[in-house]
Amino acid sequence: MCRTGYVPFFGDWRSALLSDVRGFVLEVGAGSGPNLDHYPADVSLVATEFNEESIAQAKPKTSACIRLASADIEHLAFPDNTFDVAVATLVFCSVEQPVDGLREVQRVLKPGGKFYLIEHVRSHHTWLARLQDKLNSRWYRWAEGCNLNRDTEANVRAAGFEITYLSIRYFGLIKTMVACKLQ
Numbered sequence: 001m002c003r004t005g006y007v008p009f010f011g012d013w014r015s016a017l018l019s020d021v022r023g024f025v026l027e028v029g030a031g032s033g034p035n036l037d038h039y040p041a042d043v044s045l046v047a048t049e050f051n052e053e054s055i056a057q058a059k060p061k062t063s064a065c066i067r068l069a070s071a072d073i074e075h076l077a078f079p080d081n082t083f084d085v086a087v088a089t090l091v092f093c094s095v096e097q098p099v100d101g102l103r104e105v106q107r108v109l110k111p112g113g114k115f116y117l118i119e120h121v122r123s124h125h126t127w128l129a130r131l132q133d134k135l136n137s138r139w140y141r142w143a144e145g146c147n148l149n150r151d152t153e154a155n156v157r158a159a160g161f162e163i164t165y166l167s168i169r170y171f172g173l174i175k176t177m178v179a180c181k182l183q
């Protein structure tokens, strides 16, 4: 999934997730920018990505104010309490230390700030979770560092966020979440 830094699916989910986003927004792991044209035109967005080649391919067509930057989620060069909203789609499957990365996102969000995520995760169905566990090491090599079996919902909570919206799809393989940084 991470081979190109672009996942050409979930267009409707991206639009639905991002239609509510307002204010000063940080996107992490933006890849080559599949979310960029789904933001409302009045946001001010800093879209960041680890892989400089991927982010250089981003060509937003929207009139929203967008700045593109390279950044490692685990070491964000922004002051505490900077952003109103953070966004990550299909990212925390491949961040090496996901809870550290999530804590870093929390640090740069303002108190009460919201974090919008779509992630593929380890299913709550035991048979499927076992299959994901079994396939994970081969998948990880093929997909260049993407894990099939991350429990990102638990990681989001472990990082100190409160989850205020959760939608579970495809046998528990895909979760859409909105999490809040506590005041």
Ligand SMILES: C[S@@+](CC[C@H](N)C(=O)[O-])C[C@H]1O[C@@H](n2cnc3c(N)ncnc32)[C@H](O)[C@@H]1O
Binding pocket: 001, 002, 003, 004, 005, 006, 007, 008, 028, 029, 030, 031, 032, 033, 034, 035, 048, 049, 050, 051, 054, 071, 072, 073, 074, 088, 089, 090, 091, 094, 095, 096, 101
């Ligand atoms: C599967 S791609 C998803 C890209 C895009 N967000 C999407 O929805 O299609 C995962 C992205 O996370 C980025 N990534 C992984 N670890 C990262 C880190 N520590 N810091 C920043 N980006 C990271 C990868 O470079 C890759 O572009």
